[in-house]
Amino acid sequence: ACGNSNKSSSGNGSSETKTPKIGVILPDSKTSARWETADRKFLQQAFDAAGVKADIQNAQGDKTAFQTIADQMITNGATVLMIVNLDSGTGKAVLDKAKSQGVATIDYDRLTLGGGAQYYVSFDNTKVGELQGQGLVKCLADKGAQKPVVAELNGSPTDNNATLFKNGYDSVLKPKYDSGEYVKGPDVAVPDWDNAQAATIFEQMLTQKPDIKGVLAANDGLGNAAITVLKKQKLNGQVPVTGQDATVQGLQNILAGDQCMTVYKAVKKEAQAAADLAISLAKGQKKAVDGKVTDPTTKKDVPSVLLTPVAITKDNVKDVVDDGYVSAADLCTGDFAAKCTAAGIK
Amino acid sequence: MSNIVVTSEQPPVDAGQRPPAGLAAYARNYGARVRGGDMGALPALLGLVVLCVGFGIARPVFFSATNFANLFTQGAAVVAIAMGLVFVLLLGEIDLSAGFASGVCGAVLAVLLTEHHLPWYVAVLAALVTGVVIGTIIGLLVAKVGIPSFVVTLAGFLAFQGVLLLLVNNGTNISVTDPTIKAIDSDGQLPPAVSWVLLILTVVAFAAVRLTRRAGRIKRGLVAEPLSVIILRVGALAVIGGVAVYVLNLERSRNPAVVSLRGVPLVVLILAVIAVLWTFVLSRTAYGRHIYAVGGNREAARRAGINVDRIRISVFVIGSTMAAVGGIIAVSRANSVDPNTGGSNVLLYAVGAAVIGGTSLFGGKGRVIDAVLGGALMAVIENGMGLMGVSAGIKYAFTGAVLLLAAGVDALSRRRAAAAGLR
Amino acid sequence: MSNIVVTSEQPPVDAGQRPPAGLAAYARNYGARVRGGDMGALPALLGLVVLCVGFGIARPVFFSATNFANLFTQGAAVVAIAMGLVFVLLLGEIDLSAGFASGVCGAVLAVLLTEHHLPWYVAVLAALVTGVVIGTIIGLLVAKVGIPSFVVTLAGFLAFQGVLLLLVNNGTNISVTDPTIKAIDSDGQLPPAVSWVLLILTVVAFAAVRLTRRAGRIKRGLVAEPLSVIILRVGALAVIGGVAVYVLNLERSRNPAVVSLRGVPLVVLILAVIAVLWTFVLSRTAYGRHIYAVGGNREAARRAGINVDRIRISVFVIGSTMAAVGGIIAVSRANSVDPNTGGSNVLLYAVGAAVIGGTSLFGGKGRVIDAVLGGALMAVIENGMGLMGVSAGIKYAFTGAVLLLAAGVDALSRRRAAAAGLR
Amino acid sequence: MAATPLLEVRGINKSFGPVQVLRDVDFAIYPGEVTALVGDNGAGKSTLVKCIGGIHPIDSGEYYVEGQPVTVHSPRDAAQLGVEIVYQDLALCDNLDIVQNMFLGRERRNGLVLDEITMEQLATNTLASLSVRTVKSVRQLVASLSGGQRQTVAIAKAVLWNSRVVILDEPTAALGVAQTAQVLELVRRLADTGHAVVLISHNMNDVFAVSDRIAALYLGRMAAQVKATDVTHAQVVELITAGRSGDLGLAPTGAETVNGVQS
Amino acid sequence: MAATPLLEVRGINKSFGPVQVLRDVDFAIYPGEVTALVGDNGAGKSTLVKCIGGIHPIDSGEYYVEGQPVTVHSPRDAAQLGVEIVYQDLALCDNLDIVQNMFLGRERRNGLVLDEITMEQLATNTLASLSVRTVKSVRQLVASLSGGQRQTVAIAKAVLWNSRVVILDEPTAALGVAQTAQVLELVRRLADTGHAVVLISHNMNDVFAVSDRIAALYLGRMAAQVKATDVTHAQVVELITAGRSGDLGLAPTGAETVNGVQS
Numbered sequence A: 001a002c003g004n005s006n007k008s009s010s011g012n013g014s015s016e017t018k019t020p021k022i023g024v025i026l027p028d029s030k031t032s033a034r035w036e037t038a039d040r041k042f043l044q045q046a047f048d049a050a051g052v053k054a055d056i057q058n059a060q061g062d063k064t065a066f067q068t069i070a071d072q073m074i075t076n077g078a079t080v081l082m083i084v085n086l087d088s089g090t091g092k093a094v095l096d097k098a099k100s101q102g103v104a105t106i107d108y109d110r111l112t113l114g115g116g117a118q119y120y121v122s123f124d125n126t127k128v129g130e131l132q133g134q135g136l137v138k139c140l141a142d143k144g145a146q147k148p149v150v151a152e153l154n155g156s157p158t159d160n161n162a163t164l165f166k167n168g169y170d171s172v173l174k175p176k177y178d179s180g181e182y183v184k185g186p187d188v189a190v191p192d193w194d195n196a197q198a199a200t201i202f203e204q205m206l207t208q209k210p211d212i213k214g215v216l217a218a219n220d221g222l223g224n225a226a227i228t229v230l231k232k233q234k235l236n237g238q239v240p241v242t243g244q245d246a247t248v249q250g251l252q253n254i255l256a257g258d259q260c261m262t263v264y265k266a267v268k269k270e271a272q273a274a275a276d277l278a279i280s281l282a283k284g285q286k287k288a289v290d291g292k293v294t295d296p297t298t299k300k301d302v303p304s305v306l307l308t309p310v311a312i313t314k315d316n317v318k319d320v321v322d323d324g325y326v327s328a329a330d331l332c333t334g335d336f337a338a339k340c341t342a343a344g345i346k
Numbered sequence B, C: 001m002s003n004i005v006v007t008s009e010q011p012p013v014d015a016g017q018r019p020p021a022g023l024a025a026y027a028r029n030y031g032a033r034v035r036g037g038d039m040g041a042l043p044a045l046l047g048l049v050v051l052c053v054g055f056g057i058a059r060p061v062f063f064s065a066t067n068f069a070n071l072f073t074q075g076a077a078v079v080a081i082a083m084g085l086v087f088v089l090l091l092g093e094i095d096l097s098a099g100f101a102s103g104v105c106g107a108v109l110a111v112l113l114t115e116h117h118l119p120w121y122v123a124v125l126a127a128l129v130t131g132v133v134i135g136t137i138i139g140l141l142v143a144k145v146g147i148p149s150f151v152v153t154l155a156g157f158l159a160f161q162g163v164l165l166l167l168v169n170n171g172t173n174i175s176v177t178d179p180t181i182k183a184i185d186s187d188g189q190l191p192p193a194v195s196w197v198l199l200i201l202t203v204v205a206f207a208a209v210r211l212t213r214r215a216g217r218i219k220r221g222l223v224a225e226p227l228s229v230i231i232l233r234v235g236a237l238a239v240i241g242g243v244a245v246y247v248l249n250l251e252r253s254r255n256p257a258v259v260s261l262r263g264v265p266l267v268v269l270i271l272a273v274i275a276v277l278w279t280f281v282l283s284r285t286a287y288g289r290h291i292y293a294v295g296g297n298r299e300a301a302r303r304a305g306i307n308v309d310r311i312r313i314s315v316f317v318i319g320s321t322m323a324a325v326g327g328i329i330a331v332s333r334a335n336s337v338d339p340n341t342g343g344s345n346v347l348l349y350a351v352g353a354a355v356i357g358g359t360s361l362f363g364g365k366g367r368v369i370d371a372v373l374g375g376a377l378m379a380v381i382e383n384g385m386g387l388m389g390v391s392a393g394i395k396y397a398f399t400g401a402v403l404l405l406a407a408g409v410d411a412l413s414r415r416r417a418a419a420a421g422l423r
Numbered sequence D, E: 001m002a003a004t005p006l007l008e009v010r011g012i013n014k015s016f017g018p019v020q021v022l023r024d025v026d027f028a029i030y031p032g033e034v035t036a037l038v039g040d041n042g043a044g045k046s047t048l049v050k051c052i053g054g055i056h057p058i059d060s061g062e063y064y065v066e067g068q069p070v071t072v073h074s075p076r077d078a079a080q081l082g083v084e085i086v087y088q089d090l091a092l093c094d095n096l097d098i099v100q101n102m103f104l105g106r107e108r109r110n111g112l113v114l115d116e117i118t119m120e121q122l123a124t125n126t127l128a129s130l131s132v133r134t135v136k137s138v139r140q141l142v143a144s145l146s147g148g149q150r151q152t153v154a155i156a157k158a159v160l161w162n163s164r165v166v167i168l169d170e171p172t173a174a175l176g177v178a179q180t181a182q183v184l185e186l187v188r189r190l191a192d193t194g195h196a197v198v199l200i201s202h203n204m205n206d207v208f209a210v211s212d213r214i215a216a217l218y219l220g221r222m223a224a225q226v227k228a229t230d231v232t233h234a235q236v237v238e239l240i241t242a243g244r245s246g247d248l249g250l251a252p253t254g255a256e257t258v259n260g261v262q263s
């Protein structure tokens, strides 16, 4: 072990300028399919196009693993570290360590509070929640529901983003509850975003409160769990359900009329923007960006690129396909072919 | 065979001690056994009753026909996995991979159905075969290579998680729309008339088996169950089964005009058949006897000429195959697979179901019905907590406390057994 | 005491069989023992070496000073929990709650530090006391009420998950900025000179203990280790320790001007002290002896007048207290607590570490060093896989396969033991 | 000899579930005497000894030591009263070595630390005095011992403590000729130095060779407790197999059903 | 009697790790004869029997049945050759009842289903023939049996099969007077009906009462295998304790170190 050590310490100094290398840590693969199916792909494409070496890994929701991966990337000689933190604490520990080692950092998709990364690239998660809330309001209005009981299937209690989503949709729904326009129904968080548990939880909600008229599900998986339960009572389509992530399953549910909306986040744009910043950092340049976000703990501004999420309903499912996020082949299988045609998807 | 030794003029051991034939005496004897601590499934049942009453008081809807049906469909996957784990636990082994193995088998089913458009029976068969293969590999590594089952199945736990992720293309959900698969644990019901016919057939068959056995024993001069006890047992089965079928045949739909929800959920029939099958295997065949022997004293079993390695491999095969069944049920219930299928607490709930039911982690002690009772207990807790609608933190803490309470009822009532010197 | 029986004129049992005093003969005897299958820690070490070489070839940076230091800080929390679990496993019990217990204790630490602004030592003490309390409750439920430890700790697993959620206010996370806490497993190093002094003291103490024991045995006419073997042992400790300290004292910072990273991570010292302490307790005190006795044959221990209940409770206390230590280390490393602290695979990795090291799940067999070795194996796998940079699904599958490989080396080399009739 | 027994139980009843194994058993042990406890297989000898040793809780009955009533709930209580027992199902810890087993629960220490050296030496001497010549090392695990070696370890363990009462449940069953002689000699020596000794054995020669008093159990009832010099070999065998012999033993009624499941 | 032994082992060596327990042991068993295997505690009797039964793999040596060389790797092989053994460490499954233990590995069936009725009846009869009167029910778990009852179950299990070779390792150690007599009678009856029987015992009276041939092991070596009528009681005891007696037994050299750890 001792033989290599002086080589590596001297080698590190030069590697910073010589070979740029970018480390990316994704958070997990189970709470949302996007990280492995979309982000990894788009980031890799962007780095490959620029001819920059990149190491993209996934912490699988385990923050010990998250830190280990960060350690290993720094050990491996990464010059830029791009993280999607699992929580701000470990995120900050990783960013601090990286900074002390002279590694540039980017917060991708989630802001690390107090972390002080060079850049922040993201969608606005509270905005995602707001879109969900507004979508549900619209669908309920379309159905002409009177004093509907609304159930909320929140994301994992251990996921900070789930809290942000909830802040978003509650900001829309709370006034309606308060004014008596809507009736607040059961409001439960689903551990680990687990779809199987979500089904049981929603089934029990429906048993306890049979007159639920609207479901705010935090993502497409939870939405699908609720739809499965509703189908047994043939209530699917009558009770609007929301979602997020524009998954194939979610879009199909929308086409079938079982789901009222989902939120599409143009991951490709986000990935491209982040990759551009990382590549410039790796090359030792500091690129100027327009936006900024104030870190609530340090009160400092973090230079940011913020993208806007889009609400998807039956009318604009087509946009998602056109964007290349979901392929028509995947979406328009079997029974859905006809519905695709009807929605103008080729 | 025993011509050498049966030359004695002494009476057989049992002679003169033939227990009384009356029901009253039988009940008295049973009472003494219970007081002495030999209670069988009684404590688990007691815990179950306590819980049901508790939840029923807190949320009256707990006792509705809808919720009764929910209970079955919600608990089915865990019960299936737990039944397989009973076999593994009977040998003092453990299968940590059962949860994700069920996920992998479920994913195989879903992929074959949706991406390869195979008919449902081919896909189901493939899922089951996947389970068999997984079990065989685990069994070989444990029995032939000699790695402790904890380590092998911990590796499996990790590896299958990865395989599952790869099968579902790194995190997408695969929807399953096949109506037969969906019928299993989602929307399949037995027509009410069929349920009644099946129940009657079951009760008759049960009575016939018991009566034939009794007749055979009396003919050979052995102690037999009193007739009255058999009547009581058959009666109990008929009454409990009858009530359950009656309730499940009530209309559960909120909108009977649109859709009628009546009848015993299909999954109940499937699990009942499997439970009867495995109970038969464990208690009436030489193979089952050998499982108990290997679990009780592996060396004694080996000396008795039992092929211990084969038994060890076979239980892992049964364990993983039942995990596959659990996976199929889970897919049916969720109408989809995702990387969490079989993950989260599925494994711990399944092992917990078997253990709470009374199966020992040290081998040699356990029955299939344990898994069913323990699984019912877990399902009731989950179901009841769902009705309470509390926040996640409180729900976890409360679930733990309720579990402890149910197990405590069991433990306290078994203490007398220890005091009486029976363990 | 034994005045009654020592009236015989026969020579003591060992007379005439005193093993040879030379190193060569000792080595031959050791060789025969190894061939006979009595290999101690050898297979686990072998697995470790195989893995290290494999990763080192695939990623040369694996053998850098930085990575060597990473290994320690990455594996520390699991090793701490695993050391406590060894005690629980030695009794044939299990503690499924250890992971989340560590999370709860870590959260207590964080809450006291950040919300109540208490000094770090009070917070650490409170976290440890929380561990003691948790262990006592589990122990009482297991030993006095008689609920199987699997069920009690499964309930704990759920309940503590809930408590942790409530402590961190349903999902937010608490940052810890206290410099002392952060030093534990985040940025604390021993000054290089101190490391050398400590190492020398350790080696001298070790040599002194061995030599005194030898002298004592020779004086009483008992078989003693040859001097050459002691020199060899002391030498090995000095060389291995020396190399480790030397490497860890190299500059690891990529940017030495900004921050210097040299010296043995503080957590290594902490764990080493704890490991020595527990090894001493297990192998040199009556309490440790009683743990083995209760784990080997509970009834025999009871008949020997050992207070079995007290031993059973105490191991759960040790287990949960070590979980608290693990929690403190985890908090230090993450600079924060969140609802997942101690969750994910922490529990399975910790139990896996103990079991791979050679601790039996059935009790009576295991050492503290097992947890350290097994934990090192798990840490190397995790660390090496981190360097490989593969996608999530493949990483899981590969981690499982590597784990199996390491355990397989162990199992295959132990097969001779079984063949030789020693198990 | 002595008027008050060192240890006495009266009216002991013990059931396992529905099966009553001991029925109103009285049993007394005197210092300086060897009391042989005999009875057919399954008569309840081991159960009686386990009740005395605190292994099984008794259903009813009294327990006296030196005439004083005491309660015994656990083996620790019995050990504190100076009762040391070698059980038929030896109960050694297979994962511990000979020395560790012999000193289990009563380890010698130097401060906190176990005094392994003293223990090893004492164990070696004690085993040697019991004619054990084939044990390779006192540091061998007991799992690897032969049947007779295990039994010797258990006996050595019990006699190491110089307790007031020593009860041996079939101690010579697995022993060789020389070892059996040593153990019988040891039993006699223990009694001669004032200990109260109970010997359970199916071998009438051994029983008559060392015992002062003979107690015979028959189907869970105490058939008779008599001086060894007052009975013959044949009488004892009759007591064992039929529960009575002449005017000794149980009353003739109901002897056939006392131990069965009552209808 | 018969010229070729029914079962014979030659030059058996067996070590456990560094300890050599059997050294070039030759042993032959003849049909129609009772061969007594005697030796001190730890001499290697049980180990020899376990090697014959396929429990322990042998390090070297040959194994013949009716003069034909065979290989035995597991207890199943031994059972197939018609060798039935009652081991000293009985190895019963405590979680099974008496009937289940007695038929373990050779259950009677009706098609797929176990024929419990036949098994229960056979077990009852066999136990009765061994003078067991205190067992309450053949459906009792063996965990709840007394020491002697367990031993009887193990013996009954072995003799149920009418195997060609029956080996009993200290079968009467825990048995009462009547039961011992029954077992010895059974041993004789087995031999008289043409079986080859091996009896291991420390009781010289029993050995001389039933055996035709006596084999003495001394520290892992076969000291002598002789006709019972050719030796006296005292000679056998000498063979057991010293390895030789007059011109019988081992050569006088090196007998003290054969079994130890060689330096």
Ligand SMILES: Nc1ncnc2c1ncn2[C@@H]1O[C@H](COP(=O)(O)OP(=O)(O)OP(=O)(O)O)[C@@H](O)[C@H]1O
Pocket: B421, B422, D016, D019, D021, D039, D040, D041, D042, D043, D044, D045, D046, D047, D048, D088, E134, E135, E136, E143, E144, E145, E146, E147, E148, E149, E174, E176
């Ligand atoms: N734990 C138990 N549960 C049920 N019955 C038991 C239990 N222990 C012992 N018995 C029964 O109690 C009776 C007496 O057993 P015990 O061991 O005391 O006999 P024993 O006189 O020592 O016989 P042996 O000479 O064979 O050792 C036996 O019939 C036995 O089956």
Ligand SMILES: Nc1ncnc2c1ncn2[C@@H]1O[C@H](COP(=O)(O)OP(=O)(O)OP(=O)(O)O)[C@@H](O)[C@H]1O
Pocket: C421, C422, D134, D135, D136, D143, D144, D145, D146, D147, D148, D149, D174, D176, E016, E019, E021, E039, E040, E041, E042, E043, E044, E045, E046, E047, E048, E088
């Ligand atoms: N598994 C083992 N590992 C190590 N040594 C063993 C093992 N089994 C037996 N031995 C040793 O082998 C020797 C012979 O044991 P064995 O059981 O064959 O003796 P035995 O002649 O049957 O004695 P006994 O009359 O006491 O039953 C003993 O010294 C014993 O310690």
Ligand SMILES: [Mg+2]
Pocket: D045, D046, D047, D088, D169, E146, E147, E148
């Ligand atoms: Mg007894």
Ligand SMILES: [Mg+2]
Pocket: D146, D147, D148, E045, E046, E047, E088, E169
């Ligand atoms: Mg033996």
